Amino acid sequence: MKKIIKLLTIIFVISGILFPSLGLAKTEPLVLPTNSFIKYEKRPVVYYVASDGRRYEFPNEETFYTWKKDFSNIKKLSYREIRKIKKGKHTITVHPGIKLVKFPKSSKVYAVSSGAELRWISSEKVARDLYGSKWTQEIITLPLEDLENYVFGSDIDNVTEYDKQYQIYHNYFIDRELRNRDKLNPVKTNRKTTITSVNRLPTLSYLREDLRGRLQPGFKPEISSYTLNARYNEEEVTLKPKTRDKNAKILVNDTVIESGMSITLKLNQGENNVKIRVKSGVKSVEYNLRIVRETEDEVDLGLKYIKENLKSSISPEFDPNVRNYQLNAKYSESILKLKAATKDKDAKLYINGNPVRSGKYISLPLKKGENKIRIFVSAGSKNRTYYFTVNRSNFKSLEDAQLKYIRTNLRDDLSPEFSPGRTEYYINATENEDEVRITTSPIDRYADVYIEDRKTKRRVIKLHKGSNIIKIQSYSTEGARMTYYVNILK
Secondary structure, three states: OHHHHHHHHHHHHHHHHHOHHHOOOOOOOOOOOOOEEEEEOOOOOEEEEOOOOOEEEOOOHHHHOOOOOOOOOOEEEOHHHHHOOOEOOOOOOOOOOOOEEEOOOOOOOEEEEOOOEEEEEOOHHHHHHHHOOOHHHHEEEOOHHHHHHOEEOOOEOOHHHOOHHHHHHHOOOHHHHHHHOOOOOOOOOOOOOOOOOHHHOOOEEEEEEOOOOOOEOOOOOOOOEEEEEEOOOOOEEEEEEEEOOOOOEEEEOOEEEOOOOOEEEEOOOEEEEEEEEEEEOOEEEEEEEEEEEOOOOOOOOOEEEEEEOOOOOOEOOOOOOOOEEEEEEOOOOOEEEEEEEEOOOOOEEEEOOEEEOOOOEEEEEOOOEEEEEEEEEEEOOEEEEEEEEEEEOOOOOHHHHOEEEEEOOOOOOOEOOOOOOOOEEEEEOOOOOOEEEEEEEEOOOOOEEEEOOEEOOEEEEEOOOOEEEEEEEEEOOOOOEEEEEEEEEO
């Protein structure tokens, strides 16, 4: 019997050497970089492979679609292969900022902040301001059992209390959101599963682009998914990837380019997905770049404000959605200083056909009569025009030469009561009142006042018996003149 067992053992060992497929050969490690998506070949369950080497389950489709738009780039593995990867204890939660959330048997609608924090939106107005007029279409309903994966945060009573874009792009990767929730485990390796180091794979050493936005997160060879925002007027992007391995191939959307060389891609409005694959022999690593370009509807070409130096005010009161305005200028106002600022910092601004920097004053000469001013705002093929009509007076204004008041130190009062448009007044002085102190104030503070031919706004004048006629003249900056007479009877 011992001889038979010994013979079988020898045969079994030899078989393992000659036929490794029988199971004695060393199992090849799984190549699963961080941010990988995997699923069973014959089951609908989808997992995310985090930086701790564990797989975290998407609890439902509603949650899944807040992180990915479809089931592309999901690696299908056998049951045995997936079982080699240790399962995380927690499930994935909704991507912050992407969707609003509600639960059965409750009318409350929540925004999601980092760390799976549910924040109740206290009014429809706030929801509309955050998610637009069709905000109700942005609501997903989660099963009640999902509540255990979330925490409740402070209510949102004002649009300034929640930054939707920050929540989306600051928490763009599931790995980061798991860290925010403090759900990642220390990396452990065992005999069954090895997460292969990305240093052994053909990776990029850097990825550069020419858009005004920045890669989110910042580029690291071990991170495979990125997002990048493009302005509406950024109609193309130039990418420059470089590999660590000089013999590796780079394919950008299946177009082969040399390491360190640039490739320019057209950008559509909305979402653009770019795949960058690095191949070396049988090994390859794929990077996914999601570039979101502003759509025409998202570009706000309105003016933030318009400021000018004239004494009158713009009519009607400025509103970014109102295109036509009137403005009156006095005879003396021969220069209009105009400052306009665009809401979109990348929009181009033109005043009467001349390029102008947003938020900077420009001086425009005003002729007598009607002056037409055209303010043109553009970004790409989209534009908006504002029209101003400035009417400058042909005549010097007597109103600017009028006095606001004439006062004296006498016991009696002016007769009739002072009015800016009336020029002749009477007042009685007693026998003991030997002098009068005249005090004036012009409506236009820049006007010049003369009392008895002396330039002054206050003057003391000696009185004699009988009639004392005092002449007061006021000159506006335009040169208009008003003459007042005060007859003091002593």
